[in-house]
Amino acid sequence: xxxxxxxxxxxxxxxxxxxxxxxxxxxxxxxxxxxxxxxxxxxxxxxxxxxxxxxxxxxxxxxxxxxxxxxxxxxxxxxxxxxxxxxxxxxxxxxxxxxxxxxxxxxxxxxxxxxxxxxxxxxxxxxxxxxxxxxxxxxxxxxxxxxxxxxxxxxxxxxxxxxxxxxxxxxxxxxxxxxxxxxxxxxxxxxxxxxxxxxxxxxxxxxxxxxxxxxxxxxxxxxxxxxxxxxxxxxxxxxxxxxxxxxxxxxxxxxxxxxxxxxxxxxxxxxxxxxxxxxxxxxxxxxxxxxxxxxxxxxxxxxxxx
Amino acid sequence: xxxxxxxxxxxxxxxxxxxxxxxxxxxxxxxxxxxxxxxxxxxxxxxxxxxxxxxxxxxxxxxxxxxxxxxxxxxxxxxxxxxxxxxxxxxxxxxxxxxxxxxxxxxxxxxxxxxxxxxxxxxxxxxxxxxxxxxxxxxxxxxxxxxxxxxxxxxxxxxxxxxxxxxxxxxxxxxxxxxxxxxxxxxxxxxxxxxxxxxxxxxxxxxxxxxxxxxxxxxxxxxxxxxxxxxxxxxxxxxxxxxxxxxxxxxxxxxxxxxxxxxxxxxxxxx
Amino acid sequence: xxxxxxxxxxxxxxxxxxxxxxxxxxxxxxxxxxxxxxxxxxxxxxxxxxxxxxxxxxxxxxxxxxxxxxxxxxxxxxxxxxxxxxxxxxxxxxxxxxxxxxxxxxxxxxxxxxxxxxxxxxxxxxxxxxxxxxxxxxxxxxxxxxxxxxxxxxxxxxxxxxxxxxxxxxxxxxxxxxxxxxxxxxxxxxxxxxxxxxxxxxxxxxxxxxxxxxxxxxxxxxxxxxxxxxxxxxxxxxxxxxxxxxxxxxxxxxxxxxxxxxxxxxxxxxxxxxxxxxxxxxxxxxxxxxxxxxxxxxxxxxxxxxxxx
Numbered sequence: 001x002x003x004x005x006x007x008x009x010x011x012x013x014x015x016x017x018x019x020x021x022x023x024x025x026x027x028x029x030x031x032x033x034x035x036x037x038x039x040x041x042x043x044x045x046x047x048x049x050x051x052x053x054x055x056x057x058x059x060x061x062x063x064x065x066x067x068x069x070x071x072x073x074x075x076x077x078x079x080x081x082x083x084x085x086x087x088x089x090x091x092x093x094x095x096x097x098x099x100x101x102x103x104x105x106x107x108x109x110x111x112x113x114x115x116x117x118x119x120x121x122x123x124x125x126x127x128x129x130x131x132x133x134x135x136x137x138x139x140x141x142x143x144x145x146x147x148x149x150x151x152x153x154x155x156x157x158x159x160x161x162x163x164x165x166x167x168x169x170x171x172x173x174x175x176x177x178x179x180x181x182x183x184x185x186x187x188x189x190x191x192x193x194x195x196x197x198x199x200x201x202x203x204x205x206x207x208x209x210x211x212x213x214x215x216x217x218x219x220x221x222x223x224x225x226x227x228x229x230x231x232x233x234x235x236x237x238x239x240x241x242x243x244x245x246x247x248x249x250x251x252x253x254x255x256x257x258x259x260x261x262x263x264x265x266x267x268x269x270x271x272x273x274x275x276x277x278x279x280x281x282x283x284x285x286x287x288x289x290x291x292x293x294x295x296x297x298x299x300x301x302x303x304x305x306x
Numbered sequence: 307x308x309x310x311x312x313x314x315x316x317x318x319x320x321x322x323x324x325x326x327x328x329x330x331x332x333x334x335x336x337x338x339x340x341x342x343x344x345x346x347x348x349x350x351x352x353x354x355x356x357x358x359x360x361x362x363x364x365x366x367x368x369x370x371x372x373x374x375x376x377x378x379x380x381x382x383x384x385x386x387x388x389x390x391x392x393x394x395x396x397x398x399x400x401x402x403x404x405x406x407x408x409x410x411x412x413x414x415x416x417x418x419x420x421x422x423x424x425x426x427x428x429x430x431x432x433x434x435x436x437x438x439x440x441x442x443x444x445x446x447x448x449x450x451x452x453x454x455x456x457x458x459x460x461x462x463x464x465x466x467x468x469x470x471x472x473x474x475x476x477x478x479x480x481x482x483x484x485x486x487x488x489x490x491x492x493x494x495x496x497x498x499x500x501x502x503x504x505x506x507x508x509x510x511x512x513x514x515x516x517x518x519x520x521x522x523x524x525x526x527x528x529x530x531x532x533x534x535x536x537x538x539x540x541x542x543x544x545x546x547x548x549x550x551x552x553x554x555x556x557x558x559x560x561x562x563x564x565x566x567x568x569x570x571x572x573x574x575x576x577x
Numbered sequence: 578x579x580x581x582x583x584x585x586x587x588x589x590x591x592x593x594x595x596x597x598x599x600x601x602x603x604x605x606x607x608x609x610x611x612x613x614x615x616x617x618x619x620x621x622x623x624x625x626x627x628x629x630x631x632x633x634x635x636x637x638x639x640x641x642x643x644x645x646x647x648x649x650x651x652x653x654x655x656x657x658x659x660x661x662x663x664x665x666x667x668x669x670x671x672x673x674x675x676x677x678x679x680x681x682x683x684x685x686x687x688x689x690x691x692x693x694x695x696x697x698x699x700x701x702x703x704x705x706x707x708x709x710x711x712x713x714x715x716x717x718x719x720x721x722x723x724x725x726x727x728x729x730x731x732x733x734x735x736x737x738x739x740x741x742x743x744x745x746x747x748x749x750x751x752x753x754x755x756x757x758x759x760x761x762x763x764x765x766x767x768x769x770x771x772x773x774x775x776x777x778x779x780x781x782x783x784x785x786x787x788x789x790x791x792x793x794x795x796x797x798x799x800x801x802x803x804x805x806x807x808x809x810x811x812x813x814x815x816x817x818x819x820x821x822x823x824x825x826x827x828x829x830x831x832x833x834x835x836x837x838x839x840x841x842x843x844x845x846x847x848x849x850x851x852x853x854x855x856x857x858x859x860x861x862x863x864x865x866x867x868x869x870x871x872x873x874x875x876x877x878x879x880x881x882x883x884x885x886x
Binding site: 031032034035038039041042043044045046048049050052053055056059060107108110111112114115116118124125127128131132133134135137138139140141142143145146148149150169172173176200201202203205206226229230231232233236237240257260261264265272275276279282283286287290 | 584585587588589591592593594595596597598599600602603605606609610612613660661662663664665667668669671672673681684685687688690691692693694695696697698699701702703746749753777778779780782783803806807808809810814834837838841842853854857860861864865868869872
């Protein structure tokens with residue numbers, strides 16, 4: 001019995017060891033393969049992500065650049081089917097809408113931001129901050145139908161004012177957050193220095209703290225402007241769009257994103273080309289504003305003072 | 307020239323001119339914690355008083371009570387009385403801003419306003435004077451020059467008054483803050499460890515400055531540096547754990563203090 | 578003595594009032610949208626969201642196709658976007674050489690700045706024909722999968738698939754940004770410990786880094802979901818705008834956001850308008866809930882094992 005059982009056990013040990021060694025080799029090899037595959041997948045996903053962006057930009061520039069011309073920037077649309085015309089009225093319309101939006105969004109946003117920074121930690125401040133984030137996350141189309149319900153329906157007509165106010169509502173949370181963060185960064189010692197000179201609290205907040213935080217707040221405001229300048233959904237039933245030149249806040253007005261939309265879904269090739277041109281202009285506008293915003297902060301904290 | 311501070315406040319009738327600052331049974335709290343306990347002393351006009359003591363003894367807090375800066379911290383509280391030229395600065399209807407226009411302060415770290423030029427920094431206190439006292443542009447320029455001269459910064463700054471204040475060195479910035487405090491011609495200037503963050507040369511210049519200023523202004527200086535206190539002050543107050551242990555002529559404090567704790571501190575046995 | 582107390586109180590009053598405008602505005606929005614939706618909700622009841630009929634001539638409306646479309650397109654977008662977004666984030670935080678990091682990160686963030694309508698334009702003119710000619714015909718004719726319900730029906734181009742693709746591109750930067758942040762927040766010691774024990778790069782990421790970042794990543798995914806739910810213009814331009822529930826990815830459909838965008842201006846009668854507002858109200862409620870969950874998850878990770886905020 002001993003000899004018979006002993007030999008199989010000796011064989012089992014050595015083959016078990018061999019088995020372990022073999023398993024280890026396989027696992028190591030397999031682990032290496034897995035590692036290679038996953039790491040490559042990671043590189044690949046970076047490429048796949050960069051791809052659509054580059055594709056879109058290239059296509060945009062190619063298609064849009066050919067249609068952008070002097071008339072595009074200076075003329076309103078011509079009747080459907082006829083060649084020529086431009087989106088000049090839409091560009092002006094976007095500027096007007098953004099101006100209305102800023103008139104509402106900036107003061108409220110800055111005021112709310114100052115409140116949040118100075119009342120930090122109180123229950124009211126925490127609630128307002130949370131609700132500001134909620135407001136920020138609302139779909140822009142919901143803001144659009146709200147603005148319609150409140151500003152268009154009772155008055156029975158579309159208006160630039162309604163569109164501008166809808167955009168302004170969207171700007172508020174962005175400007176509030178930027179103001180709060182930039183104001184918090186201002187050192188308490190600066191505030192104390194002003195108080196010690198006999199500045200009242202409100203004077204300190206405005207003339208010293210706000211003034212010091214201003215570059216950052218301007219950046220935040222520009223980011224907010226870039227965001228709302230590209231919005232379409234809140235405008236389609238408030239500002240509604242306009243074929244002609246219009247500067248009145250009480251009448252419907254064209255806007256670049258809306259024109260792009262209506263041209264894109266139209267059946268006319270010429271209008272498709274103009275849609276690309278409009279998209280190029282809009283994108284350029286948004287990018288330039290965003291870059292300007294980033295630049296403003298960098299220059300401020302660079303060498304030398306103002 | 308803006309009217310001097312004393313003319314703007316009516317002093318109560320008294321036989322002798324009232325002391326500049328008189329502190330009586332002062333307690334100062336952060337929330338429930340009492341950091342200044344029952345402190346009382348008197349500062350005469352045109353004196354330099356130094357407050358010394360180990361870290362955490364409450365000297366800065368005490369100083370900040372004198373110009374009502376202590377209460378700018380949430381949960382901070384003051385009990386007791388502080389009189390400036392006979393008038394209770396914590397009285398009803400007395401605005402902290404008005405108090406601070408007569409009692410100026412210079413902090414430990416220089417705090418020039420980064421968005422303003424050197425000139426505007428110095429003139430910053432003038433911009434918030436009540437309408438009747440506010441100087442014209444011409445007058446402001448004169449005041450700025452005078453303040454910068456008194457702060458020993460004029461020669462270095464006169465050619466770049468419109469340059470940003472943050473371009474100055476640390477020592478220059480601190481002198482700028484002193485000029486800024488001087489511009490409104492306060493009666494009292496509080497200095498909270500003004501040379502703690504400065505190099506030795508700047509420190510010396512600031513000390514000389516303080517010594518010269520005593521002819522025009524009453525000065526109360528908190529300092530961690532005993533030698534500094536000995537050099538520039540007339541009277542010294544020693545604080546420990548929130549209490550005023552001893553308040554006496556500087557000479558006496560550093561040669562023959564009466565309280566054993568004062569003696570232990572000034573001879574360096576702790577601190 | 579001074580007008581000081583007045584100035585301070587005025588300042589306090591104004592800033593407080595402006596701050597309180599935010600909750601007031603939010604309530605106002607919810608209230609007004611609900612008010613506009615009320616006639617439809619009262620008429621159809623809450624089963625409005627589960628009924629399929631949409632007949633504006635006879636005044637019978639049911640939002641089920643729109644709800645279905647919203648859910649399907651968003652889930653599809655998440656399925657496509659999440660692996661890519663996490664992959665890019667991992668690439669940026671673990672593998673990218675320093676000089677490549679900034680440009681790629683910048684590029685990904687740029688995706689978020691492109692307006693929706695520009696995506697839509699590209700979608701209509703480039704993506705949809707591409708899907709129709711290359712992808713859909715490939716799947717049906719080359720792979721012969723046209724029999725599966727998932728790929729059945731006519732393939733004109735505008736479809737749930739197109740919507741899912743374009744939404745994926747649009748939400749990718751959000752998921753990626755959050756993931757990148759939580760990955761960077763994982764302490765180096767974790768990585769070094771794993772490597773020291775003999776793990777491969779990938780094993781280190783999978784076993785030592787990702788578990789830490791898991792709830793943050795999920796938070797980022799839900800944040801992306803929140804954005805996908807509300808996306809309007811790009812979707813309405815590529816989804817085909819048909820009230821239809823179909824199992825096929827190639828079929829056109831609707832989402833809650835796009836049905837409003839498409840029909841609101843031409844809505845003929847009161848009940849039609851009210852039905853659309855009811856869709857809007859549903860969208861409002863859903864996005865608020867989803868965003869709240871997302872923020873809670875991301876906030877929780879920021880304070881979690883990775884360390885203090």
